[in-house]
Amino acid sequence: MPELPEVETVVRRxxxxxxxxxxxxxxxxxxxxxxxxxxxxxxxxxxxxRSGKNILVDFNSGSSISFHLRMTGNLLWEKxxxxxxxxxxxxxxxxxxxxxxxxxxxxxDRGELRFVDIRRFGTVELIREPKxxxxxxxxxxxxxxxxxxxxxxxxSSRQQIKVWLLRQDRLVGIGNIYxxxxxxxxxxxxxxxxxxxxxxxxxxxxxxxxxxxQKAIQRCGTTFSDFHDPDGAxxxxxxxxxxxxxxxxxxxxxxxxxxxxxxxxxxxxxxxKCQD
DNA sequence: ATTATATCCTGATCGC
DNA sequence: TGCGATCAGGATATAA
Numbered sequence: 001m002p003e004l005p006e007v008e009t010v011v012r013r014x015x016x017x018x019x020x021x022x023x024x025x026x027x028x029x030x031x032x033x034x035x036x037x038x039x040x041x042x043x044x045x046x047x048x049x050r051s052g053k054n055i056l057v058d059f060n061s062g063s064s065i066s067f068h069l070r071m072t073g074n075l076l077w078e079k080x081x082x083x084x085x086x087x088x089x090x091x092x093x094x095x096x097x098x099x100x101x102x103x104x105x106x107x108x109d110r111g112e113l114r115f116v117d118i119r120r121f122g123t124v125e126l127i128r129e130p131k132x133x134x135x136x137x138x139x140x141x142x143x144x145x146x147x148x149x150x151x152x153x154x155x156s157s158r159q160q161i162k163v164w165l166l167r168q169d170r171l172v173g174i175g176n177i178y179x180x181x182x183x184x185x186x187x188x189x190x191x192x193x194x195x196x197x198x199x200x201x202x203x204x205x206x207x208x209x210x211x212x213x214q215k216a217i218q219r220c221g222t223t224f225s226d227f228h229d230p231d232g233a234x235x236x237x238x239x240x241x242x243x244x245x246x247x248x249x250x251x252x253x254x255x256x257x258x259x260x261x262x263x264x265x266x267x268x269x270x271x272x273k274c275q276d
Numbered sequence: 277a278t279t280a281t282a283t284c285c286t287g288a289t290c291g292c
Numbered sequence: 293t294g295c296g297a298t299c300a301g302g303a304t305a306t307a308a
Contacts, residue, residue, distance in 0.1 A: 001301065032285095053302075070302050072286080101286090119285045121302070159279070168303075176301060265281075266301060 002069040004141065004173025005216035006235065007053050010075055013230045014113075015048040017077050018057060021108040030103040033115070033124055038065070041126060045108075052139065052172035056127070064127045065106075067115065073122030074098075077230040078112045113230075137172045140209050141217075145171075147202035154194045154202075161197065161205075162190035163264045173213065177222055177244045180269045182208045184243045189275045190261070190268045215240070243269040 002010070022044050043059035050056070055067040055075065067075060076098065098116045104124060106113040115124060138145060138153060153170045165171070165179040174182065183190050185208035188201055197205065216222060221235030242252050247260040251271040261268045 003302090068302080070285095071300080117285095118287070119301095121285060123303095157278080163279095166302085267299090 001071055001175055001177060002053065002073065002221075003175035003178050004050075004053060004213055005178070005219075005237065006221035007050050007055060007069065007173075008141070008217050009221045009235060010069075010230060011048055011050045011055055014055070014057075014075065014077070017111065017230065018045045018048050018108070018113070021045050021110050023059070024107045024109060026104060026106045028104045030117075030120060032120060033103045033117075033122070038124070038126055041065075051131075052137065052168060053175075062128075062130070064130070066123075066125050066127050068123045069117070070119070070121035070123070072118040074116045075230050076114045076116055078114065080109075080111045137168060137170050139172050140213060141173070145206055145210070147199050147206055150202045150206055151199075154197070157194045158196075159194050160190060160263055161188060161192045161194045162268050164194040166264070166266070171209075174209070176266050177241070178212055178216065180244045181242060182212045184270060184275060185212055187274050187276075190263065190270050243271060245269065 023042050026038050026041065028039065041063070043061045043063070045057055046060050047058040048056070049058070051066075053068060055069070057065045057067070059065075067073070069075070098114070101116050101118045102114055103117050103120070103122065104115045106115075115122065136153075138149065150171075154164065157164055159167075162179050162183060165174045165182065166176065180190070182205070186201070186204040188197070188205060192201075216235075216237040219235055219237040219240065222237040222241070223234035243258050246258045246269060248257050250256070251258055251274060254271065254273050256271055256273040258269055259272050261270070
């Protein structure tokens with residue numbers, strides 16, 4: 001499930017592949033995917049960057065293509081081979097599942113970018129005008145964040161803090177896996193009302209948010225079921241998860257059984273003892 | 277205004 | 293062996 005660390009990993013791998021590349025044409029295999037007539041869109045890539053969980057590919061015209069991987073999206077790169085027409089993706093043969101779920105292919109002068117998405121939640125759109133920089137939402141990696149800023153973001157929200165952390169209109173990048181991991185790290189109960197957090201708790205929450213996300217980025221993200229980087233490689237942060245998907249297993253800190261609860265139709269994992 | 281819920285989608289898994 | 297039910301969750305539309 002691509003969250004901020006997975007998207008950041010994709011962006012870092014794509015950047016050297018795409019910057020300077022010329023887009024010649026595109027083909028869309030899933031009508032549901034296309035939100036603009038992109039087939040005729042051409043140009044030279046000037047930058048690849050992350051905006052929240054979106055992957056933005058900027059072109060010299062000033063327009064950008066924005067990808068969102070949602071649940072199962074993958075961006076795979078096929079280097080154009082000058083020697084033969086082999087279908088290599090980062091050294092690995094494009095497998096049957098990728099062929100079956102291929103949603104669009106962007107034909108660049110130096111290779112092909114393929115958007116593969118099993119569940120078709122992913123999106124691709126053309127953005128003609130850059131979004132004016134505003135105060136919200138805050139990016140925990142790119143923007144300043146401390147306990148006071150967090151308090152302003154939370155405002156008077158009484159949402160349970162786990163549910164609040166998933167909101168992309170306040171703080172971008174956190175999804176279901178990292179929300180549980182961050183709260184465990186901060187030793188805060190997922191059921192606490194967001195606006196009930198005291199300053200020391202907000203301070204711990206900020207510190208844990210940065211620590212967990214940065215460590216996950218270092219590990220190239222979490223590969224649970226579908227996530228791979230453009231070369232087809234997996235992340236390794238799944239080996240470092242403390243509570244996510246560990247129901248009834250012992251807490252790595254106190255050996256209490258990890259509990260699972262459902263909040264806003266999503267699983268939350270937590271230690272009932274460590275997170276009072 | 278905020279907050280809660282239903283919906284989208286497919287593959288894996290489970291119980292019978 | 294199959295077959296229906298359930299689960300996974302990011303974001304949005306709709307409801308309350």
